[in-house]
Amino acid sequence: xxxxxxxxxxxxxxxxxxxxxxxxxxxxxxxxxxxxxxxxxxxxxxxxxxxxxxxxxxxxxxxxxxxxxxxxxxxxxxxxxxxxxxxxxxxxxxxxxxxxxxxxxxxxxxxxxxxxxxxxxxxxxxxxxxxxxxxxxxxxxxxxxxxxxxxxxxxxxxxxxxxxxxxxxxxxxxxxxxxxxxxxxxxxxxxxxxxxxxxxxxxxxxxxxxxxxxxxxxxxxxxxxxxxxxxxxxxxxxxxxxxxxxxxxxxxxxxxxxxxxxxxxxxxxxxxxxxxxxxxxxxxxxxxxxxxxxxxxxxxxxxxxxxxxxxxxxxxxxxxxxxxxxxxxxxxxxxxxxxxxxxxxxxxxxxxxxxxxxxxxxxxxxxxxxxxxxxxxxxxxxxxxxxxxxxxxxxxxxxxxxxxxxxxxxxxxxxxxxxxxxxxxxxxxxxxxxxxxxxxxxxxxxxxxxxxxxxxxxxxxxxxxxxxxxxxxxxxxxxxxxxxxxxxxxxxxxxxxxxxx
Amino acid sequence: xxxxxxxxxxxxxxxxxxxxxxxxxxxxxxxxxxxxxxxxxxxxxxxxxxxxxxxxxxxxxxxxxxxxxxxxxxxxxxxxxxxxxxxxxxxxxxxxxxxxxxxxxxxxxxxxxxxxxxxxxxxxxxxxxxxxxxxxxxxxxxxxxxxxxxxxxxxxxxxxxxxxxxxxxxxxxxxxxxxxxxxxxxx
Numbered sequence: 001x002x003x004x005x006x007x008x009x010x011x012x013x014x015x016x017x018x019x020x021x022x023x024x025x026x027x028x029x030x031x032x033x034x035x036x037x038x039x040x041x042x043x044x045x046x047x048x049x050x051x052x053x054x055x056x057x058x059x060x061x062x063x064x065x066x067x068x069x070x071x072x073x074x075x076x077x078x079x080x081x082x083x084x085x086x087x088x089x090x091x092x093x094x095x096x097x098x099x100x101x102x103x104x105x106x107x108x109x110x111x112x113x114x115x116x117x118x119x120x121x122x123x124x125x126x127x128x129x130x131x132x133x134x135x136x137x138x139x140x141x142x143x144x145x146x147x148x149x150x151x152x153x154x155x156x157x158x159x160x161x162x163x164x165x166x167x168x169x170x171x172x173x174x175x176x177x178x179x180x181x182x183x184x185x186x187x188x189x190x191x192x193x194x195x196x197x198x199x200x201x202x203x204x205x206x207x208x209x210x211x212x213x214x215x216x217x218x219x220x221x222x223x224x225x226x227x228x229x230x231x232x233x234x235x236x237x238x239x240x241x242x243x244x245x246x247x248x249x250x251x252x253x254x255x256x257x258x259x260x261x262x263x264x265x266x267x268x269x270x271x272x273x274x275x276x277x278x279x280x281x282x283x284x285x286x287x288x289x290x291x292x293x294x295x296x297x298x299x300x301x302x303x304x305x306x307x308x309x310x311x312x313x314x315x316x317x318x319x320x321x322x323x324x325x326x327x328x329x330x331x332x333x334x335x336x337x338x339x340x341x342x343x344x345x346x347x348x349x350x351x352x353x354x355x356x357x358x359x360x361x362x363x364x365x366x367x368x369x370x371x372x373x374x375x376x377x378x379x380x381x382x383x384x385x386x387x388x389x390x391x392x393x394x395x396x397x398x399x400x401x402x403x404x405x406x407x408x409x410x411x412x413x414x415x416x417x418x419x420x421x422x423x424x425x426x427x428x429x430x431x432x433x434x435x436x437x438x439x440x441x442x443x444x445x446x447x448x449x450x451x452x453x454x455x456x457x458x459x460x461x462x463x464x465x466x467x468x469x470x471x472x473x474x475x476x477x478x479x480x481x482x483x484x485x486x487x488x489x490x491x492x493x494x495x496x497x498x499x500x501x
Numbered sequence: 502x503x504x505x506x507x508x509x510x511x512x513x514x515x516x517x518x519x520x521x522x523x524x525x526x527x528x529x530x531x532x533x534x535x536x537x538x539x540x541x542x543x544x545x546x547x548x549x550x551x552x553x554x555x556x557x558x559x560x561x562x563x564x565x566x567x568x569x570x571x572x573x574x575x576x577x578x579x580x581x582x583x584x585x586x587x588x589x590x591x592x593x594x595x596x597x598x599x600x601x602x603x604x605x606x607x608x609x610x611x612x613x614x615x616x617x618x619x620x621x622x623x624x625x626x627x628x629x630x631x632x633x634x635x636x637x638x639x640x641x642x643x644x645x646x647x648x649x650x651x652x653x654x655x656x657x658x659x660x661x662x663x664x665x666x667x668x669x670x671x672x673x674x675x676x677x678x679x680x681x682x683x684x685x686x687x688x
Binding site: 047048049051161162164165167168171172174175178182184185187188189190192213217220221223384385386387389390391393394395397398401402405407410411414417418421422424425426427440443444447448451452456458 | 519520521522526528529532533536540543546547550551555556557559560561562563566567569570573574576577580595596598600601604605608609611612615616620624627628631632635636637638646647650654658662663664665666
């Protein structure tokens with residue numbers, strides 16, 4: 001009964017309902033406007049909702065998250081510019097459809113499928129998270145440590161980029177997170193004897209710099225690109241269309257939930273993987289992939305919204321973020337004095353059910369805003385970047401300043417902004433940095449706890465790794481990711497392929 | 502995994518980071534070497550925390566992570582050095598164009614002026630200068646758009662998010678009080 005009440009919190013409090021609605025509405029546009037991303041919006045919002053209660057703050061962020069993951073598809077279809085990273089795969093077939101004059105159908109199918117995927121993600125979250133959190137109580141410190149390492153490695157290994165750069169970025173994040181006085185022994189770490197560094201680097205400054213300023217600087221390259229107007233006709237898709245793609249959408253939703261639930265990897269990777277899956281299983285598409293195949297829309301759009309629910313699973317049960325946005329939300333919960341992890345689920349289950357309720361509501365709002373308001377939408381998206389970029393920069397500065405009223409946070413933010421700008425240019429992923437910063441404390445604490453309980457004996461530590469199945473699996477996964485990047489793996493794969501032939 | 506058409510290698514997403522697999526971008530080697538040097542510096546600093554005192558010492562994880570940074574940075578630098586420089590890209594044209602430099606300077610100037618001048622004047626200066634520079638349109642457009650959005654932002658911050666920014670030379674609090682009095686409320 002209490003669960004139901006907590007779940008219904010959003011529905012019974014008009015102001016929370018309104019905030020989820022406003023958030024989703026804003027999210028659809030944030031996602032749609034190229035240069036504004038959900039990660040950016042949520043990281044800037046943390047500092048603005050700092051003085052709020054935790055419920056309204058989370059309600060707003062959840063709305064933005066859900067809406068934003070969907071919103072990126074709009075510009076991907078209409079302009080061939082993915083408005084958000086999660087919509088990169090959507091542009092591959094969405095834009096060709098729009099060129100054929102089927103923009104309305106494409107948007108309609110995308111919206112309904114996003115809703116469907118989102119719903120599956122939330123359902124899995126609601127069912128699985130309580131079990132995972134029960135299970136999580138059995139996690140030992142070393143398991144947390146391994147999971148954190150695994151999350152940081154996964155981003156690098158599942159993306160198309162280089163794992164080495166991913167590891168570098170993750171390690172850098174952990175180092176950034178360690179700056180300041182060590183919470184256990186009060187020893188100074190990486191402070192270079194500067195008073196300024198003793199309190200550590202505000203992770204909000206790092207986030208806003210990396211996702212706000214660096215993205216804005218990047219967008220300066222495209223400042224003169226004009227938007228193209230498209231005519232949009234019928235939007236709401238027919239029931240038979242939906243039914244036809246139901247089997248595929250179930251499969252791709254599952255991919256989305258799993259990728260979302262893996263620590264560190266989110267909607268962008270889920271969408272690309274689902275697109276690949278659709279390409280593999282669709283033997284004879286009506287229209288070839290890349291030329292405007294409906295399957296090429298259904299797959300990424302169900303997957304990226306399903307990943308939203310999935311990403312909350314490790315976040316709520318283990319305190320390990322499922323993707324960059326949930327990493328930022330963990331930061332938000334910290335600020336509000338909550339500590340995500342198995343104990344949160346046990347001590348304050350209402351928080352979990354509130355989040356599930358807010359996600360459900362956001363999903364409905366997304367469907368509503370997705371199928372209406374197209375005219376207004378095309379206007380807003382045409383907002384010139386020459387105006388948009390300075391505004392993002394202004395918001396980033398205000399956001400970095402507002403948390404601690406400290407100008408040094410603004411300098412950190414600008415520094416990380418410029419640094420992130422170069423990282424983007426040279427193929428270093430930014431997600432692992434944020435993940436590293438957020439997980440640094442967890443990794444450090446759990447490593448020290450684990451090794452102290454083994455009496456500082458590495459041999460005993462490794463023996464312990466193989467004494468529990470969970471630790472063994474996690475450890476082997478970490479090793480496997482490393483091995484998969486060495487020439488050894490490529491050779492073994494080639495040999496296997498030859499044998500098979 | 503399917504790689505989307507790489508029109509711009511700007512690393513908008515971690516799924517498709519910027520850069521090229523088989524080519525080196527202008528300045529990439531310099532960045533890689535800089536990362537290597539920085540990692541070595543950090544490793545030294547991490548060693549300084551507690552040396553090889555104990556596996557559970559405060560310096561253990563910092564040393565392990567900075568060591569990982571040094572190793573990966575070294576391999577990245579070696580691999581980058583071996584790649585051929587990409588054709589048709591220039592450092593100034595594709596990596597660090599003038600507008601990026603100018604906007605970064607604007608941002609630094611903003612941070613410097615924020616405390617002494619206050620939020621409203623600094624932001625007005627920043628927005629007008631940036632919009633004028635980027636849009637290249639007339640003063641009427643620039644002033645209307647930048648000042649209009651500044652008013653909107655200020656209203657949202659002060660009222661919805663109650664964020665307090667440095668007031669500087671503008672008597673913001675008096676303004677708000679005056680409005681409240683005008684509206685008849687004595688709040």
